[in-house]
Amino acid sequence: MISQRKGSIINVTSLAAYAPSSVNTMYTSTKSFLTNFTESLHMDLKRYGINVQCLCPGFARTDFHKKLSLKKEPVDHHFMNWMDPSEVVKHSLNYLETGKILCIPGAANRLIAGLISMLPRRFYYYLMGTFGSKKNTQDRFMLPAPTVT
Ligand SMILES: NC(=O)c1ccc[n+]([C@@H]2O[C@H](COP(=O)([O-])OP(=O)(O)OC[C@H]3O[C@@H](n4cnc5c(N)ncnc54)[C@H](OP(=O)(O)O)[C@@H]3O)[C@@H](O)[C@H]2O)c1
Incomplete structure:
Protein backbone atom coordinates (compact mmCIF):
# COMPACT_ATOMS: atom_id res chain seq x y z
CA MET A 1 0.00 0.00 0.00
CA ILE A 2 2.77 2.41 0.89
CA SER A 3 4.70 1.81 -2.33
CA GLN A 4 1.50 2.15 -4.40
CA ARG A 5 0.40 5.22 -2.46
CA LYS A 6 -3.14 3.87 -2.08
CA GLY A 7 -5.24 1.46 -0.08
CA SER A 8 -7.88 1.23 2.61
CA ILE A 9 -7.79 -0.44 5.99
CA ILE A 10 -10.92 -0.91 8.10
CA ASN A 11 -10.43 -2.10 11.65
CA VAL A 12 -13.61 -3.35 13.29
CA THR A 13 -13.71 -2.28 16.91
CA SER A 14 -16.98 -1.68 18.78
CA LEU A 15 -19.18 0.83 20.53
CA ALA A 16 -17.93 -1.08 23.58
CA ALA A 17 -14.59 0.72 23.09
CA TYR A 18 -16.34 3.76 24.61
CA ALA A 19 -17.95 1.86 27.46
CA PRO A 20 -15.62 0.29 30.04
CA SER A 21 -17.48 -2.50 31.74
CA SER A 22 -16.87 -5.02 34.49
CA VAL A 23 -18.83 -7.60 32.53
CA ASN A 24 -16.62 -7.40 29.44
CA THR A 25 -13.34 -6.18 30.88
CA MET A 26 -11.00 -7.66 28.26
CA TYR A 27 -13.36 -7.06 25.34
CA THR A 28 -13.93 -3.36 26.02
CA SER A 29 -10.23 -2.83 26.81
CA THR A 30 -8.95 -4.45 23.63
CA LYS A 31 -11.55 -2.60 21.54
CA HIS A 65 -23.65 -13.34 20.48
CA LYS A 66 -24.72 -16.90 19.71
CA LYS A 67 -21.09 -18.00 19.92
CA LEU A 68 -20.81 -16.33 23.31
CA SER A 69 -23.65 -18.64 24.40
CA LEU A 70 -25.82 -15.72 25.38
CA LYS A 71 -29.34 -16.94 26.01
CA LYS A 72 -31.07 -13.77 24.88
CA GLU A 73 -32.09 -13.24 21.28
CA PRO A 74 -31.47 -9.79 19.81
CA VAL A 75 -34.28 -7.51 20.99
CA ASP A 76 -34.79 -3.97 19.74
CA HIS A 77 -35.20 -1.29 22.37
CA HIS A 78 -36.80 2.11 21.83
CA PHE A 79 -33.38 3.62 22.03
CA MET A 80 -31.05 1.02 20.59
CA ASN A 81 -31.80 -1.13 17.56
CA TRP A 82 -29.87 -4.17 16.46
CA MET A 83 -28.45 -3.50 12.99
CA ASP A 84 -28.13 -5.85 10.09
CA PRO A 85 -24.52 -6.39 9.02
CA SER A 86 -25.37 -4.97 5.59
CA GLU A 87 -26.39 -1.66 7.23
CA VAL A 88 -23.13 -1.56 9.18
CA VAL A 89 -21.16 -2.15 5.98
CA LYS A 90 -23.15 0.55 4.14
CA HIS A 91 -22.31 3.12 6.83
CA SER A 92 -18.68 2.05 6.80
CA LEU A 93 -18.28 2.41 3.04
CA ASN A 94 -20.06 5.80 3.06
CA TYR A 95 -17.68 7.01 5.74
CA LEU A 96 -14.72 5.66 3.79
CA GLU A 97 -15.82 7.66 0.76
CA THR A 98 -16.11 10.87 2.75
CA GLY A 99 -12.77 10.26 4.48
CA LYS A 100 -14.16 10.13 8.02
CA ILE A 101 -11.98 8.06 10.33
CA LEU A 102 -14.27 7.12 13.21
CA CYS A 103 -17.40 5.38 12.01
CA ILE A 104 -20.09 4.68 14.61
CA PRO A 105 -23.03 3.43 12.53
CA GLY A 106 -26.43 4.75 13.63
CA ALA A 107 -27.47 8.01 15.29
CA ALA A 108 -28.48 6.27 18.55
CA ASN A 109 -25.08 4.60 18.82
CA ARG A 110 -23.32 7.91 18.19
CA LEU A 111 -25.47 9.51 20.87
CA ILE A 112 -24.61 6.75 23.35
CA ALA A 113 -20.87 7.15 22.69
CA GLY A 114 -21.18 10.93 23.11
CA LEU A 115 -23.21 10.67 26.32
CA ILE A 116 -20.82 8.18 27.88
CA SER A 117 -17.87 10.47 27.28
CA MET A 118 -19.75 13.39 28.88
CA LEU A 119 -21.01 11.60 31.98
CA PRO A 120 -19.16 12.23 35.25
CA ARG A 121 -17.09 9.05 35.72
CA ARG A 122 -18.44 8.25 39.18
CA PHE A 123 -21.99 8.40 37.83
CA TYR A 124 -20.95 6.20 34.90
CA TYR A 125 -19.43 3.60 37.28
CA TYR A 126 -22.62 3.69 39.33
CA LEU A 127 -24.77 3.13 36.24
CA MET A 128 -22.61 0.29 34.98
CA GLY A 129 -22.53 -1.26 38.45
CA THR A 130 -26.31 -1.14 38.54
CA PHE A 131 -26.84 -2.67 35.10
CA GLY A 132 -23.78 -4.95 35.01
CA SER A 133 -23.78 -8.43 36.45
CA LYS A 134 -21.60 -8.60 39.54
CA LYS A 135 -22.00 -12.37 39.71
CA ASN A 136 -20.56 -12.69 36.23
CA THR A 137 -17.36 -10.88 37.27
CA GLN A 138 -17.10 -13.05 40.36
CA ASP A 139 -17.42 -16.26 38.37
CA ARG A 140 -15.02 -15.31 35.61
CA PHE A 141 -12.22 -14.19 37.86
CA MET A 142 -12.97 -16.83 40.50
CA LEU A 143 -13.24 -14.12 43.12
CA PRO A 144 -14.67 -14.71 46.57
CA ALA A 145 -18.03 -13.08 47.26
CA PRO A 146 -17.51 -9.50 48.44
CA THR A 147 -17.77 -9.00 52.19
CA VAL A 148 -20.75 -6.95 53.25
CA THR A 149 -19.74 -4.35 55.81
N1 LIG B 1 -22.21 -8.47 16.40
C1 LIG B 1 -22.14 -7.40 17.17
O1 LIG B 1 -23.13 -7.01 17.86
C2 LIG B 1 -20.86 -6.61 17.22
C3 LIG B 1 -20.89 -5.35 17.83
C4 LIG B 1 -19.74 -4.60 17.87
C5 LIG B 1 -18.58 -5.09 17.34
N2 LIG B 1 -18.55 -6.31 16.77
C6 LIG B 1 -17.27 -6.77 16.23
O2 LIG B 1 -17.43 -7.15 14.89
C7 LIG B 1 -16.41 -8.10 14.54
C8 LIG B 1 -17.03 -9.20 13.72
O3 LIG B 1 -17.94 -9.87 14.55
P1 LIG B 1 -19.31 -10.46 14.01
O4 LIG B 1 -20.40 -9.79 14.77
O5 LIG B 1 -19.35 -10.45 12.53
O6 LIG B 1 -19.20 -11.93 14.62
P2 LIG B 1 -19.26 -13.36 13.92
O7 LIG B 1 -20.48 -13.47 13.08
O8 LIG B 1 -19.08 -14.33 15.04
O9 LIG B 1 -18.00 -13.35 12.96
C9 LIG B 1 -16.70 -13.41 13.48
C10 LIG B 1 -15.79 -13.85 12.35
O10 LIG B 1 -14.43 -13.85 12.82
C11 LIG B 1 -13.84 -15.09 12.50
N3 LIG B 1 -12.87 -15.43 13.55
C12 LIG B 1 -13.09 -15.61 14.86
N4 LIG B 1 -11.96 -15.89 15.50
C13 LIG B 1 -10.98 -15.92 14.55
C14 LIG B 1 -9.60 -16.15 14.57
N5 LIG B 1 -8.99 -16.44 15.72
N6 LIG B 1 -8.92 -16.10 13.42
C15 LIG B 1 -9.54 -15.80 12.25
N7 LIG B 1 -10.87 -15.56 12.16
C16 LIG B 1 -11.57 -15.61 13.30
C17 LIG B 1 -15.00 -16.08 12.48
O11 LIG B 1 -14.65 -17.18 11.69
P3 LIG B 1 -15.35 -18.61 11.97
O12 LIG B 1 -16.79 -18.45 11.69
O13 LIG B 1 -14.62 -19.50 11.01
O14 LIG B 1 -15.08 -18.93 13.40
C18 LIG B 1 -16.10 -15.24 11.84
O15 LIG B 1 -16.03 -15.24 10.44
C19 LIG B 1 -15.77 -8.53 15.85
O16 LIG B 1 -14.51 -7.90 15.95
C20 LIG B 1 -16.72 -8.00 16.93
O17 LIG B 1 -16.01 -7.66 18.10
C21 LIG B 1 -19.66 -7.09 16.70
Missing part, protein backbone atom coordinates in the same frame (compact mmCIF):
# COMPACT_ATOMS: atom_id res chain seq x y z
CA SER A 32 -10.45 0.63 23.17
CA PHE A 33 -6.82 -0.20 22.34
CA LEU A 34 -7.74 -0.98 18.75
CA THR A 35 -9.66 2.28 18.40
CA ASN A 36 -6.69 4.31 19.62
CA PHE A 37 -4.31 2.23 17.48
CA THR A 38 -6.43 2.78 14.36
CA GLU A 39 -6.65 6.55 14.83
CA SER A 40 -2.88 6.63 15.34
CA LEU A 41 -2.39 4.49 12.24
CA HIS A 42 -4.51 6.96 10.27
CA MET A 43 -2.19 9.78 11.31
CA ASP A 44 0.83 7.67 10.29
CA LEU A 45 -0.53 6.57 6.94
CA LYS A 46 -2.54 9.50 5.58
CA ARG A 47 0.64 10.98 4.06
CA TYR A 48 0.90 7.84 1.89
CA GLY A 49 -2.65 8.17 0.57
CA ILE A 50 -3.86 5.22 2.63
CA ASN A 51 -7.35 5.46 4.16
CA VAL A 52 -7.73 4.01 7.62
CA GLN A 53 -11.10 3.63 9.27
CA CYS A 54 -12.12 2.61 12.74
CA LEU A 55 -15.54 0.97 12.52
CA CYS A 56 -17.35 0.89 15.86
CA PRO A 57 -20.69 -0.91 15.49
CA GLY A 58 -23.28 -1.20 18.22
CA PHE A 59 -25.31 -4.40 18.41
CA ALA A 60 -25.46 -6.22 15.06
CA ARG A 61 -27.32 -9.39 14.09
CA THR A 62 -24.46 -11.80 13.47
CA ASP A 63 -23.36 -15.10 15.01
CA PHE A 64 -21.26 -13.20 17.51
Whole structure:
Protein backbone atom coordinates (compact mmCIF):
# COMPACT_ATOMS: atom_id res chain seq x y z
CA MET A 1 0.00 0.00 0.00
CA ILE A 2 2.77 2.41 0.89
CA SER A 3 4.70 1.81 -2.33
CA GLN A 4 1.50 2.15 -4.40
CA ARG A 5 0.40 5.22 -2.46
CA LYS A 6 -3.14 3.87 -2.08
CA GLY A 7 -5.24 1.46 -0.08
CA SER A 8 -7.88 1.23 2.61
CA ILE A 9 -7.79 -0.44 5.99
CA ILE A 10 -10.92 -0.91 8.10
CA ASN A 11 -10.43 -2.10 11.65
CA VAL A 12 -13.61 -3.35 13.29
CA THR A 13 -13.71 -2.28 16.91
CA SER A 14 -16.98 -1.68 18.78
CA LEU A 15 -19.18 0.83 20.53
CA ALA A 16 -17.93 -1.08 23.58
CA ALA A 17 -14.59 0.72 23.09
CA TYR A 18 -16.34 3.76 24.61
CA ALA A 19 -17.95 1.86 27.46
CA PRO A 20 -15.62 0.29 30.04
CA SER A 21 -17.48 -2.50 31.74
CA SER A 22 -16.87 -5.02 34.49
CA VAL A 23 -18.83 -7.60 32.53
CA ASN A 24 -16.62 -7.40 29.44
CA THR A 25 -13.34 -6.18 30.88
CA MET A 26 -11.00 -7.66 28.26
CA TYR A 27 -13.36 -7.06 25.34
CA THR A 28 -13.93 -3.36 26.02
CA SER A 29 -10.23 -2.83 26.81
CA THR A 30 -8.95 -4.45 23.63
CA LYS A 31 -11.55 -2.60 21.54
CA SER A 32 -10.45 0.63 23.17
CA PHE A 33 -6.82 -0.20 22.34
CA LEU A 34 -7.74 -0.98 18.75
CA THR A 35 -9.66 2.28 18.40
CA ASN A 36 -6.69 4.31 19.62
CA PHE A 37 -4.31 2.23 17.48
CA THR A 38 -6.43 2.78 14.36
CA GLU A 39 -6.65 6.55 14.83
CA SER A 40 -2.88 6.63 15.34
CA LEU A 41 -2.39 4.49 12.24
CA HIS A 42 -4.51 6.96 10.27
CA MET A 43 -2.19 9.78 11.31
CA ASP A 44 0.83 7.67 10.29
CA LEU A 45 -0.53 6.57 6.94
CA LYS A 46 -2.54 9.50 5.58
CA ARG A 47 0.64 10.98 4.06
CA TYR A 48 0.90 7.84 1.89
CA GLY A 49 -2.65 8.17 0.57
CA ILE A 50 -3.86 5.22 2.63
CA ASN A 51 -7.35 5.46 4.16
CA VAL A 52 -7.73 4.01 7.62
CA GLN A 53 -11.10 3.63 9.27
CA CYS A 54 -12.12 2.61 12.74
CA LEU A 55 -15.54 0.97 12.52
CA CYS A 56 -17.35 0.89 15.86
CA PRO A 57 -20.69 -0.91 15.49
CA GLY A 58 -23.28 -1.20 18.22
CA PHE A 59 -25.31 -4.40 18.41
CA ALA A 60 -25.46 -6.22 15.06
CA ARG A 61 -27.32 -9.39 14.09
CA THR A 62 -24.46 -11.80 13.47
CA ASP A 63 -23.36 -15.10 15.01
CA PHE A 64 -21.26 -13.20 17.51
CA HIS A 65 -23.65 -13.34 20.48
CA LYS A 66 -24.72 -16.90 19.71
CA LYS A 67 -21.09 -18.00 19.92
CA LEU A 68 -20.81 -16.33 23.31
CA SER A 69 -23.65 -18.64 24.40
CA LEU A 70 -25.82 -15.72 25.38
CA LYS A 71 -29.34 -16.94 26.01
CA LYS A 72 -31.07 -13.77 24.88
CA GLU A 73 -32.09 -13.24 21.28
CA PRO A 74 -31.47 -9.79 19.81
CA VAL A 75 -34.28 -7.51 20.99
CA ASP A 76 -34.79 -3.97 19.74
CA HIS A 77 -35.20 -1.29 22.37
CA HIS A 78 -36.80 2.11 21.83
CA PHE A 79 -33.38 3.62 22.03
CA MET A 80 -31.05 1.02 20.59
CA ASN A 81 -31.80 -1.13 17.56
CA TRP A 82 -29.87 -4.17 16.46
CA MET A 83 -28.45 -3.50 12.99
CA ASP A 84 -28.13 -5.85 10.09
CA PRO A 85 -24.52 -6.39 9.02
CA SER A 86 -25.37 -4.97 5.59
CA GLU A 87 -26.39 -1.66 7.23
CA VAL A 88 -23.13 -1.56 9.18
CA VAL A 89 -21.16 -2.15 5.98
CA LYS A 90 -23.15 0.55 4.14
CA HIS A 91 -22.31 3.12 6.83
CA SER A 92 -18.68 2.05 6.80
CA LEU A 93 -18.28 2.41 3.04
CA ASN A 94 -20.06 5.80 3.06
CA TYR A 95 -17.68 7.01 5.74
CA LEU A 96 -14.72 5.66 3.79
CA GLU A 97 -15.82 7.66 0.76
CA THR A 98 -16.11 10.87 2.75
CA GLY A 99 -12.77 10.26 4.48
CA LYS A 100 -14.16 10.13 8.02
CA ILE A 101 -11.98 8.06 10.33
CA LEU A 102 -14.27 7.12 13.21
CA CYS A 103 -17.40 5.38 12.01
CA ILE A 104 -20.09 4.68 14.61
CA PRO A 105 -23.03 3.43 12.53
CA GLY A 106 -26.43 4.75 13.63
CA ALA A 107 -27.47 8.01 15.29
CA ALA A 108 -28.48 6.27 18.55
CA ASN A 109 -25.08 4.60 18.82
CA ARG A 110 -23.32 7.91 18.19
CA LEU A 111 -25.47 9.51 20.87
CA ILE A 112 -24.61 6.75 23.35
CA ALA A 113 -20.87 7.15 22.69
CA GLY A 114 -21.18 10.93 23.11
CA LEU A 115 -23.21 10.67 26.32
CA ILE A 116 -20.82 8.18 27.88
CA SER A 117 -17.87 10.47 27.28
CA MET A 118 -19.75 13.39 28.88
CA LEU A 119 -21.01 11.60 31.98
CA PRO A 120 -19.16 12.23 35.25
CA ARG A 121 -17.09 9.05 35.72
CA ARG A 122 -18.44 8.25 39.18
CA PHE A 123 -21.99 8.40 37.83
CA TYR A 124 -20.95 6.20 34.90
CA TYR A 125 -19.43 3.60 37.28
CA TYR A 126 -22.62 3.69 39.33
CA LEU A 127 -24.77 3.13 36.24
CA MET A 128 -22.61 0.29 34.98
CA GLY A 129 -22.53 -1.26 38.45
CA THR A 130 -26.31 -1.14 38.54
CA PHE A 131 -26.84 -2.67 35.10
CA GLY A 132 -23.78 -4.95 35.01
CA SER A 133 -23.78 -8.43 36.45
CA LYS A 134 -21.60 -8.60 39.54
CA LYS A 135 -22.00 -12.37 39.71
CA ASN A 136 -20.56 -12.69 36.23
CA THR A 137 -17.36 -10.88 37.27
CA GLN A 138 -17.10 -13.05 40.36
CA ASP A 139 -17.42 -16.26 38.37
CA ARG A 140 -15.02 -15.31 35.61
CA PHE A 141 -12.22 -14.19 37.86
CA MET A 142 -12.97 -16.83 40.50
CA LEU A 143 -13.24 -14.12 43.12
CA PRO A 144 -14.67 -14.71 46.57
CA ALA A 145 -18.03 -13.08 47.26
CA PRO A 146 -17.51 -9.50 48.44
CA THR A 147 -17.77 -9.00 52.19
CA VAL A 148 -20.75 -6.95 53.25
CA THR A 149 -19.74 -4.35 55.81
N1 LIG B 1 -22.21 -8.47 16.40
C1 LIG B 1 -22.14 -7.40 17.17
O1 LIG B 1 -23.13 -7.01 17.86
C2 LIG B 1 -20.86 -6.61 17.22
C3 LIG B 1 -20.89 -5.35 17.83
C4 LIG B 1 -19.74 -4.60 17.87
C5 LIG B 1 -18.58 -5.09 17.34
N2 LIG B 1 -18.55 -6.31 16.77
C6 LIG B 1 -17.27 -6.77 16.23
O2 LIG B 1 -17.43 -7.15 14.89
C7 LIG B 1 -16.41 -8.10 14.54
C8 LIG B 1 -17.03 -9.20 13.72
O3 LIG B 1 -17.94 -9.87 14.55
P1 LIG B 1 -19.31 -10.46 14.01
O4 LIG B 1 -20.40 -9.79 14.77
O5 LIG B 1 -19.35 -10.45 12.53
O6 LIG B 1 -19.20 -11.93 14.62
P2 LIG B 1 -19.26 -13.36 13.92
O7 LIG B 1 -20.48 -13.47 13.08
O8 LIG B 1 -19.08 -14.33 15.04
O9 LIG B 1 -18.00 -13.35 12.96
C9 LIG B 1 -16.70 -13.41 13.48
C10 LIG B 1 -15.79 -13.85 12.35
O10 LIG B 1 -14.43 -13.85 12.82
C11 LIG B 1 -13.84 -15.09 12.50
N3 LIG B 1 -12.87 -15.43 13.55
C12 LIG B 1 -13.09 -15.61 14.86
N4 LIG B 1 -11.96 -15.89 15.50
C13 LIG B 1 -10.98 -15.92 14.55
C14 LIG B 1 -9.60 -16.15 14.57
N5 LIG B 1 -8.99 -16.44 15.72
N6 LIG B 1 -8.92 -16.10 13.42
C15 LIG B 1 -9.54 -15.80 12.25
N7 LIG B 1 -10.87 -15.56 12.16
C16 LIG B 1 -11.57 -15.61 13.30
C17 LIG B 1 -15.00 -16.08 12.48
O11 LIG B 1 -14.65 -17.18 11.69
P3 LIG B 1 -15.35 -18.61 11.97
O12 LIG B 1 -16.79 -18.45 11.69
O13 LIG B 1 -14.62 -19.50 11.01
O14 LIG B 1 -15.08 -18.93 13.40
C18 LIG B 1 -16.10 -15.24 11.84
O15 LIG B 1 -16.03 -15.24 10.44
C19 LIG B 1 -15.77 -8.53 15.85
O16 LIG B 1 -14.51 -7.90 15.95
C20 LIG B 1 -16.72 -8.00 16.93
O17 LIG B 1 -16.01 -7.66 18.10
C21 LIG B 1 -19.66 -7.09 16.70
